[in-house]
Amino acid sequence: MFNIWYFLLRGLQISAPIAYGALGGVYSETGGVVNIAIEGMMLSGTFFYVWGAKTTGNWFIGLLAAILGSVLLALIHGVVTITFKVDHVVSGTAINILAAGLTRFLCMQAFGMETQSPVNPYVPPTVFGINVLAFFFIPLALFTIWLFKRTRFGLRLRSCGQNPWAADSLGVNVYMYKYIGVILSGVFAGLAAATLYPNQWIDAMTAGRGYIALAAMIFGNYNALNAALASMLFGYAETLTYFQEQIPLLSNISPILIKTFPYVLALIVLAGFIGKTKAPKADGVVFEKGED
Amino acid sequence: MVNSDTANEKIPLIELKGITKLFPGVVANDDVTLSLFPGEIHALVGENGAGKTTLMKILYGEYKPDKGEILVKGKPVRITGPAEAVALGIGMVHQHFMLVPGLSVLENIVLGSEPVSGGTVDAKSAREKIEKIMQENAMPVELDVDVDSLPVGLQQRVEILKLLYRGAETLILDEPTAVLTPQETEELFKTLETLKAQGRGIIFISHKLDEVVAIADRITVIRRGKVIGEMPVQEANRQKIAEMMVGKPVLLQVPVPEVEVGEDLLVLKDVTLVEGGVKKLDGLSFHVRAGEIYGIAGVEGNGQEELLQVVSGEIFPSSGDVLLCSVQVCGQRITKIGPLGRRKIGIGHIPADRQKQGLFVNMPLYVNAAVGWQWKDEFQHHGIIDYKAMREKAASIIQQFDVRTPSVDVPANALSGGNQQKFIVGREISFDPSVLIAAYPTRGVDVGATEFIYRQIIDEKVRGKAILLVSADLEEILALSDRIGVIYRGKIIKEFSREEATPEQIGLYMLGVKEE
Numbered sequence: 001m002f003n004i005w006y007f008l009l010r011g012l013q014i015s016a017p018i019a020y021g022a023l024g025g026v027y028s029e030t031g032g033v034v035n036i037a038i039e040g041m042m043l044s045g046t047f048f049y050v051w052g053a054k055t056t057g058n059w060f061i062g063l064l065a066a067i068l069g070s071v072l073l074a075l076i077h078g079v080v081t082i083t084f085k086v087d088h089v090v091s092g093t094a095i096n097i098l099a100a101g102l103t104r105f106l107c108m109q110a111f112g113m114e115t116q117s118p119v120n121p122y123v124p125p126t127v128f129g130i131n132v133l134a135f136f137f138i139p140l141a142l143f144t145i146w147l148f149k150r151t152r153f154g155l156r157l158r159s160c161g162q163n164p165w166a167a168d169s170l171g172v173n174v175y176m177y178k179y180i181g182v183i184l185s186g187v188f189a190g191l192a193a194a195t196l197y198p199n200q201w202i203d204a205m206t207a208g209r210g211y212i213a214l215a216a217m218i219f220g221n222y223n224a225l226n227a228a229l230a231s232m233l234f235g236y237a238e239t240l241t242y243f244q245e246q247i248p249l250l251s252n253i254s255p256i257l258i259k260t261f262p263y264v265l266a267l268i269v270l271a272g273f274i275g276k277t278k279a280p281k282a283d284g285v286v287f288e289k290g291e292d
Numbered sequence: 293m294v295n296s297d298t299a300n301e302k303i304p305l306i307e308l309k310g311i312t313k314l315f316p317g318v319v320a321n322d323d324v325t326l327s328l329f330p331g332e333i334h335a336l337v338g339e340n341g342a343g344k345t346t347l348m349k350i351l352y353g354e355y356k357p358d359k360g361e362i363l364v365k366g367k368p369v370r371i372t373g374p375a376e377a378v379a380l381g382i383g384m385v386h387q388h389f390m391l392v393p394g395l396s397v398l399e400n401i402v403l404g405s406e407p408v409s410g411g412t413v414d415a416k417s418a419r420e421k422i423e424k425i426m427q428e429n430a431m432p433v434e435l436d437v438d439v440d441s442l443p444v445g446l447q448q449r450v451e452i453l454k455l456l457y458r459g460a461e462t463l464i465l466d467e468p469t470a471v472l473t474p475q476e477t478e479e480l481f482k483t484l485e486t487l488k489a490q491g492r493g494i495i496f497i498s499h500k501l502d503e504v505v506a507i508a509d510r511i512t513v514i515r516r517g518k519v520i521g522e523m524p525v526q527e528a529n530r531q532k533i534a535e536m537m538v539g540k541p542v543l544l545q546v547p548v549p550e551v552e553v554g555e556d557l558l559v560l561k562d563v564t565l566v567e568g569g570v571k572k573l574d575g576l577s578f579h580v581r582a583g584e585i586y587g588i589a590g591v592e593g594n595g596q597e598e599l600l601q602v603v604s605g606e607i608f609p610s611s612g613d614v615l616l617c618s619v620q621v622c623g624q625r626i627t628k629i630g631p632l633g634r635r636k637i638g639i640g641h642i643p644a645d646r647q648k649q650g651l652f653v654n655m656p657l658y659v660n661a662a663v664g665w666q667w668k669d670e671f672q673h674h675g676i677i678d679y680k681a682m683r684e685k686a687a688s689i690i691q692q693f694d695v696r697t698p699s700v701d702v703p704a705n706a707l708s709g710g711n712q713q714k715f716i717v718g719r720e721i722s723f724d725p726s727v728l729i730a731a732y733p734t735r736g737v738d739v740g741a742t743e744f745i746y747r748q749i750i751d752e753k754v755r756g757k758a759i760l761l762v763s764a765d766l767e768e769i770l771a772l773s774d775r776i777g778v779i780y781r782g783k784i785i786k787e788f789s790r791e792e793a794t795p796e797q798i799g800l801y802m803l804g805v806k807e808e
Contacts, residue, residue, distance in 0.1 A: 170390075281394065
């Protein structure tokens with residue numbers, strides 16, 4: 001039987017990692033750093049979660065490890081793009097490739113297996129049967145909106161993404177704010193990782209969710225709440241594929257075709273909306289002090 | 293408010309002593325000394341690349357000087373960044389505004405100096421403070437709109453409010469009138485007089501000599517990084533300043549000979565362009581005759597860019613027609629012909645942005661000699677490029693149009709802006725088009741090169757060509773045009789003949805105050 005309550009909760013659980021990834025993207029890109037490395041940061045986070053939790057027997061240490069593992073790659077992205085002024089997409093791509101190899105290497109070192117870890121029993125507590133971390137993305141999105149609109153930090157971060165030269169001319173430390181934006185995107189990627197599937201690390205387990213998160217961020221027009229809601233659209237689209245057999249209308253369609261649904265949806269959304277959204281004006285622009 | 297007592301003291305607000313700044317291969321500032329007193333407007337004039345902006349960026353902390361000393365109110369200081377400059381009471385309005393789109397006017401004003409209470413930006417006290425400043429200086433602006441939605445004149449006002457909000461006593465204005473209409477310029481000058489009366493000091497960078505003479509108390513001329521002279525405004529006149537800037541006698545007014553006009557060569561009929569649901573051009577019509585320069589005046593963003601694209605063929609209008617009469621064709625409807633096709637039938641184009649559209653900046657000059665005209669038989673034989681012919685072409689443009697370059701092999705970006713522009717003008721003219729589009733032909737070009745380019749354009753008119761001139765510089769339009777069309781919201785709302793055109797009249801139409 002199709003249980004709507006169960007469906008809604010599962011959907012929330014599946015939406016959460018995408019939403020955290022999207023929020024991470026919002027922080028980074030609001031500061032003007034294009035972050036396609038979210039995927040790699042999430043993947044790194046998933047490994048570090050399992051490793052941290054399994055080694056210490058504590059899920060919370062696992063969460064901290066996940067955040068550290070993601071922030072480590074975020075820092076690399078920051079150093080490469082902000083300090084060394086490399087093109088953001090090039091750096092992001094490199095980090096995604098690095099994360100794929102690094103996690104396999106570390107898994108081999110830590111657990112003697114390359115493509116998956118042993119099962120990890122130390123997972124975050126569940127509420128209503130789902131990961132407790134899945135309940136926080138909407139509050140965090142609302143917090144983000146408040147932070148951007150009302151605080152000095154938010155105002156300055158936005159100014160760095162819109163016109164870093166103007167911000168610099170007013171004495172705003174542009175490099176610092178950009179770093180903070182990127183590092184926070186790592187923190188959110190770590191949250192995404194700890195929400196995704198904390199029971200085990202499996203090679204390439206993020207399966208493009210970092211990219212879907214970016215699609216959600218763009219669909220949400222770089223606004224935290226809208227990005228979170230767009231993530232739910234993608235999350236629930238994926239959830240549908242798991243409930244396919246219980247839904248009369250969908251049960252006759254090939255499961256393989258159904259599994260492509262979230263990705264196809266992402267493509268359509270991007271094709272239809274990408275021209276209409278407004279990225280921060282200096283998003284992806286390499287900023288150099290004293291140049292205009 | 294600045295204490296009025298300071299206005300009477302004779303300690304300068306700012307003293308720059310022996311400032312030298314080296315960039316790789318260039319001495320941008322060479323032992324420059326400059327002072328600014330309270331209640332004074334000090335104009336800093338010089339050609340593009342003379343080092344005015346560099347000097348001001350040093351004062352504002354954006355560049356570090358290699359040598360020299362800065363004194364603020366008699367005390368030596370080290371200014372390591374804009375934040376220090378602001379703390380010392382120095383503020384700068386950059387030539388390209390430093391506003392943050394997507395942020396409100398209020399947010400732009402407080403950015404970097406936000407009042408904070410309880411962890412959040414205290415918008416209420418900021419608003420009170422700004423409203424007080426706006427009232428004292430008669431500079432009202434709406435605070436809650438996106439700064440990007442304001443017209444240029446108001447954006448500049450926001451820039452000045454930013455400085456006053458930070459309590460600046462020294463205001464540096466870099467080419468503040470370059471983007472303003474005559475009316476807006478007048479408003480600005482009123483504001484500057486008010487600020488001066490409060491005892492603030494203003495450094496006014498410009499190369500518009502009329503304005504300098506009108507507003508400044510003292511004038512310093514720099515050329516190639518060096519101070520050439522300093523004088524009180526009473527001793528200055530335009531001719532003298534221009535010669536000091538260029539280093540040789542200059543003709544400020546290029547004579548425009550009377551030419552008998554012929555038939556219509558370029559006609560736009562009721563051209564409308566809708567982009568993204570917005571009418572960028574709205575039933576725009578005009579015609580340019582043989583032997584005539586037709587100038588388009590208007591505040592930036594009223595459809596000039598789209599008009600240029602429609603005439604060059606980069607975009608096709610949603611409705612209406614473009615007609616051409618040239619050596620090759622006559623009376624032909626060219627509405628749906630692209631840029632290459634239009635060049636082939638006699639339209640030459642000096643594009644608005646030489647770096648983006650006029651040149652391949654990283655490619656050698658000889659390649660750039662054929663850009664836009666590469667299809668010509670002289671440059672290729674059965675699809676094989678004839679580089680020798682291109683080199684010859686480049687050499688002849690360089691020689692004929694006085695382009696200063698070490699050789700035809702250097703990349704285009706090795707040339708100064710003025711020489712790049714002369715090269716483009718030379719290239720377009722040398723292919724002998726019947727209609728010449730001249731978009732912002734002297735933007736960012738120094739006085740000497742400007743005079744040269746004006747002469748070339750006038751020669752084309754004498755040869756019976758039709759010239760469409762689009763420019764943000766009203767002086768330029770008045771100096772060259774036989775007829776002037778004022779563009780406002782995508783429409784030519786008024787045409788003037790040379791005799792009846794005055795800057796004030798045109799300005800009123802530019803702002804849409806008057807409409808036919």
